[in-house]
Structures are given as structure tokens and as C-alpha cells.
Amino acid sequence: MYDVVILGSGPAGTAAALSLAGKRRVLVTDVGHAPDATSRLEGNFYQLRKRNPWLFRELIGEQFESLHNIDHDYLMPKLKAPLQRYITRVVPEDGVVIGDGFSAVRSYAQGGMANAWGAQLYRYRAEDMTDYPISPQDLEPYYRCLIDRIGISGCDDDLSQFYGQADGLMPPIHLANISKSLLRKYENKKAYLNSHGVYLGRPRLGVLSRPLAGRKRCEYENLEFFKPRIESVYTPAYTLNELVARGDISYEPGNLAIGYEEDGDGVSIQVRCLRTNEMHTIRCKRLIVALGTIGTAKLVLATRKDTTTKLPFVDNQLSYIPFVDFRHLGKKTEQDSFYTQLNMFYTRDDASQSVMGSFYALTGIFNSEVLFDIPLSIASSIVTAKHILPAMMVLHLWYPGAPNKGNYIQLTKHHDVKITVSDTLDGVAEKRLISTLRCLGLWSSFRFARFPEMGNSFHYAGALPMRNQPDGPYETDRYGRLSGSTKVFIVDGAALPSISAKNLSLTIMANAMRIAEHVYGTLGTE
């Protein structure tokens, strides 16, 4: 019997494992799809494309994975790249997610959705946690541990008021020329922009600007969209593999968790071995669930055979606005770059929380992703794109996510999951930003703004929220312990009552470490 079983090897599961590593007998288990180890993607994305041989398998795919969006539901470029498809490879045995106003993206991969994340990692501050039963001080020791281990690059600038202290950061990674000039212009127009609620600065990224623990620093090869497990970009799989190599934990992929049962001595977890299709039971003293909000909610509801309860579901709503900086028209394509460039916070007068924006350069992807969005003939679009794409940036706006009666997740009678949400974006922030950012030489029009269906942020939370006094069977206490349970702990986004506009990953990881440390304490002399 294991002391602790952790279901899920994503950011939360791996962080929990880190807390327990070497202290107790720990098993991490999940489906655990892994990337194909063989790839010819070594070098710069643009240099590789110029040379023979044609990298058909890596850039297009034997199943033509890169062409997915031509006649199928949209997948973001990073997820449809051939070598990245393992991240969202489905597991038919686990049913489907039915979205009502929601496009669900789930990962059964080793390391979870973090294999495709933008690596933006931020502390939550007090204003981000007003409905949490814990404070930022409760998480601070774990934030520090993770910052030191992961290697986060960034700096102390105007966005520190939103991100928190800048200690422990590596120097920021290089900016593309368009971003450098944008930042210079911001310094000149700061007073005006700040008076309109706009603040600009560098993101904090789990991307190394110098080597750390045997991992190389970023080499700006623009392969983020196509190459799995780029060394300089942190993914929890690195920590998982390190802990396994040291013998501190055991890891068993290939298992789909179906349910669990508590008894006096511990927890019996029913899993289906996907290779043999046979069911078996894993025993442990404590169970930590970190399957991602959708997976965790489903496991708990399925265990309780509950197809009527609607659990709250929280997501970051999202919008995209393409901008052009005409001063950069016709510039050489920036071939040595990283796609995440600058961040922005915007606080509306009528809003209590800020909206976060991320400026992305259009490098590292094919022009073909956007060619047919240009309202010209294809021949003209191909010529135009060469001139205009180096002058373009796309602003992703992330909105805070709070519980809403209309947004919920439930289990269906057929053992699928249904998520129902309602979009509340009114486009006001987008219109104001389009107008305000003109002073930086950024031009756009509201007609180009896009409002993807909810779910496209991949930031899901809220289903089993932490409370000081849990009320009802589907809440958790401040240590993630599930109501009605003594041995089952929830450590992923499901435990967060609400989410800030900032990326939630570092907070999920810190909270998972905190809860796992508590779980270790409950084992006592057992």
C-alpha cells in the first residue's frame, strides 16, 4: 500500500509530488501520453525550413495534423502541431466533454496541459484571493521554492504592482525589435496611458535566460509551436522525471482513474489499465487528486454516482485583437525570437479587477495560419503577409474568472461531462484599448477583434472550491480535503474558488505543495 497516490502528473500533481518526494512512499499515476522522442527539429525554425530535407513529418505530420483547422473545429497552432498532438490525444474510454457554449481542451499527457503552456508564472496577491480561505502569505514559501526550481525570467517594472515582488527572478529574455520600440514609446507616454488604466511591462516566464540545473537557456529558435519539451521552457515533466530518476517517487502511466472508495485504513482507487483494458485497484493511505478541474470534478462525481449536481465552473474569458505598428512594415522577419513578448494590465473604472493582456509576436508559426483572414486574393495575401506580419502583434486579453450560476459542470448519465457556460464579454475593454493604444503607434479596428468560445484559455477552476467552512459535499477545506472525506485531497484548479486574469499555474503549484505538505503531516507516525 502506498502512503500517498497522486492522480495526475500536470503542474498540480507534480508540485504535490515534489513536496512529498523522498519522505513517503508516493505513486503518481495517470494516462501519461508522452511525446515522440525522435525529432529533427534542432536549430532555428526559419533556418530549418530553408534547407533540405523537407521536414514534412515535424511540420505537417504523417496524418497532416497541421492542416487540422482547414476543415475541422479550431485548434490553436501549438496543439495541432504534429509532435504536440500527444498533449490533447483523446482517451475514448473516458467519454467526452459536451460543451454548451464551451470548447473544452483536456490533456491526458505526462505533464498535462503545461506541455503547451505559455509558461507565464505569477504569484497571486491579496486582491486575487479575496474569496480564498488562505492568503498569499500561506503560499509564499512555496512560491519561492518553485521560482528557484523552475527559473523564472522577468524584472521589476510597472507590472510589479500586479505581479508582486520581483526577487529571485532571472534577467528577462530578449525582446523582438517591435516590442523594444513599443516599450520605449510606453516610457514616453506612460502618464497618459496610466491615467487611462493601462500599464505595460515584461511578462514573467518559466523560460531560462541563463542555464539552470542542467537545462540550457533560451536560444530564441522559434520552435515553441512545433517542438515538444524545449529545454529552456519549464514543464512539470522535467520535475517528474527528475524525482523518478532519483527514486523519490514512483510513476505509473497508462492508467485511467475511474473512482475511489475510502475505508478505515485508506483509499482504494479503481483504475483501468489502458494497455490491457483491465481494471485494477491501487491502495493508499491518502489520495491526492490533480487531474485538472474537468478530470477531478468528473472523478468525484462519478465516485458518488451523481448525475444531478451542478458544480461551479470558472474559466478565464478571452479575446484577441491583432495590432499593426506601421513603422515596422517591411521589416525583416524576426527569426531569433520568443513568441511571448510584453504584458499589459488594464483596469476599467467600472471594474474591481484588472484585465491582463499578453502581446504575442507572429513568429514561429506559418503565415498560412492567418493568410486567409487577410481580405485580399491569396496571391496578394502571400505578398502582403511578408510585409505586414513583422509589423503585427496579437494582444490576448484575459479576464478574471468568478463563479456564476450559469456556469457549471455536471456528469451525464452516459458518464460524459457536460459544461455549460455563458459568455459575458461586452467588448468595451477591447474598444477602449484599441483607442488608447494608438498613442503607441498600434493600430487596429474592433471588427478584427475575436471572441473565442469559452474554454480556449485552458484555465479551468472552481468545481470543488476551498472554504473556511465547507458547505455541502462538493467543497473542500483550506487544505483541499474533500467534504465528507478524511483521506481525499483536491490540489488542482478545482480547489480554487475563483481565478485572477493572471495565469493561475504558479498558484496552483504552490497550493498543491502546501496541501501535500499538510497531507504529509496527517500521516504522522502511520
Place this chain on the structure above:
Amino acid sequence: MNAVESEQALIAQAHYLSDELFGARAPDALATAYARAHAHALGVFEGAECGVVDSLVRLGLDLVAVEYAMRIREPTNLLTKKVRIFVYLAESHPDYFAFFINDRDSSVYRSIGALILEMFRSGWKALKGLWLIWRYRLV
């Protein structure tokens, strides 16, 4: 139900598309990939839609003009999807790199001039495409 286009027909389409868009015959590997891509990249389409593409290839009509006009009328038409497949494949192939990537700076004014020219060119292509669709009863 999908209409079935023969591999030879699809390979011929690839060479036609390459010639129309880039002024050169497609490498054989690219043409073969274009043919294979149809089974993976496309959903269901009607046989009548294939007729448009066959006519373009057979009559040697202005692909750019017809595709643009059809895209304006119906963005999800089969011809546009086929062109998207080919352009995506071409962009990934070394032989077409220079068509898609700026390897050197050019002046802002030259770029603005190029953009204005392409806008007028597109306008002309749209009109020509609509006329070709009507003249040859392509839809």
C-alpha cells in the same frame, strides 16, 4: 458522401496550383503530399464542388481570381480549402521559403506602396473572378 478524386487528378491539381500561385511546377513530393492530404484534411464535400476545380485545371482559368471570388461568396467552399492545403504545404517546403519570409528590411514606404498595389490587384481579381464564375457557369 465524399466524391473520390483520383490521385493523378489531385497531383495534376497540385502542379496547376503551384504554377498559378508561384510560377513553377510543384516538387513531386509536394504534389504527392497534396494528393494524400485530402483524405486527412477535408471533411465531407459534394461531387459537384470538384467540378469547379476540374474546370479550372482543364480550361486553365485564373485560379487566384476564381478562388477569391468564391471565397467572397462562400468562405468555406472546396476550392478555397484546396488552395489552403496547397499553400500550407508549400510554405513548409524549402523551395517556397522566399515567397513567405522577408530575409531583408525594406523601407516602410516601399511596403505601403506594395500593399496599395496588392489592394488594387485584389479588387481586379475579384471582378475577374466573378466574371469567370458567370462566364463558365462554375457554380
